[in-house]
Amino acid sequence: xxxxxxxxxxxxxxxxxxxPGAGAVVFFAGTTRDNFDxxxxxxxxxxxxxxxxxxxxxxxAESMVEKHKxxxxxxIHRLGEVPIGEESILVAVAAPHRKAAWxxxxxxxxxxxxxxxxxxxxxxxxxEGVWRENRAG
Numbered sequence: 128x129x130x131x132x133x134x135x136x137x138x139x140x141x142x143x144x145x146x147p148g149a150g151a152v153v154f155f156a157g158t159t160r161d162n163f164d165x166x167x168x169x170x171x172x173x174x175x176x177x178x179x180x181x182x183x184x185x186x187x188a189e190s191m192v193e194k195h196k197x198x199x200x201x202x203i204h205r206l207g208e209v210p211i212g213e214e215s216i217l218v219a220v221a222a223p224h225r226k227a228a229w230x231x232x233x234x235x236x237x238x239x240x241x242x243x244x245x246x247x248x249x250x251x252x253x254x255e256g257v258w259r260e261n262r263a264g
Contacts, residue, residue: 149221153232195231
């Protein structure tokens, strides 16, 4: 579990969950798109209070491991400016079987978007920006 202002490493996140007992690894990358509601976006900016945010992220990760009997989970979110085409969140889960991995990966992402204290600002090409809770969009 982590927060960073650096570009995210897909390889590192996947390596973190590999395990000989895992029959399935599910991976998700949330990527900055170039538009929102048909408005051109130049980039996103994410903000958080790391001590609180990390506590919530660890709690979610622990609950996913327990609920879905995961072997491993990796969850990282980028803060600061995230350009178009770059990832803002990576989620990877490993489980003995694919059904548990699929369910855990999707549920983890949805719970993160619902509960984690991260805010994003959509910066539009025209210079305007809109702050939103991370769960919006």
